[in-house]
Amino acid sequence: MVGYEVSGSTSIYEINADDLFFAGDIDGDGDVDRDDVNIIKAHLREPAGVCPKCDIDGDGVITILDSGKLVKMCTCPRCLCECE
Numbered sequence: 372m373v374g375y376e377v378s379g380s381t382s383i384y385e386i387n388a389d390d391l392f393f394a395g396d397i398d399g400d401g402d403v404d405r406d407d408v409n410i411i412k413a414h415l416r417e418p419a420g421v422c423p424k425c426d427i428d429g430d431g432v433i434t435i436l437d438s439g440k441l442v443k444m445c446t447c448p449r450c451l452c453e454c455e
């Protein structure tokens with residue numbers, strides 16, 4: 372469920388929801404931060420089917436390697452987006 376506004380109907384190219392999703396934004400709030408990492412950690416050692424977005428490296432299992440990759444993808448310094 373993606374709530375992007377595409378109100379201007381004059382755009383030349385179509386925006387595909389799959390393109391808007393970027394790997395790592397597991398909770399879908401538009402950034403990659405500690406919340407997303409925590410979701411992976413909650414699913415460690417579970418099959419990717421439990422949380423397809425959590426399997427960053429695509430090996431079919433959610434592991435610490437996936438969380439490590441996600442940390443490197445964080446959109447905020449040190450993965451702390453909500454830090455004030």
Ligand SMILES: [Ca+2]
Nearest residue numbers: 396398400402
């Ligand atoms: Ca997120």
Ligand SMILES: [Ca+2]
Nearest residue numbers: 426430432437
């Ligand atoms: Ca994996």
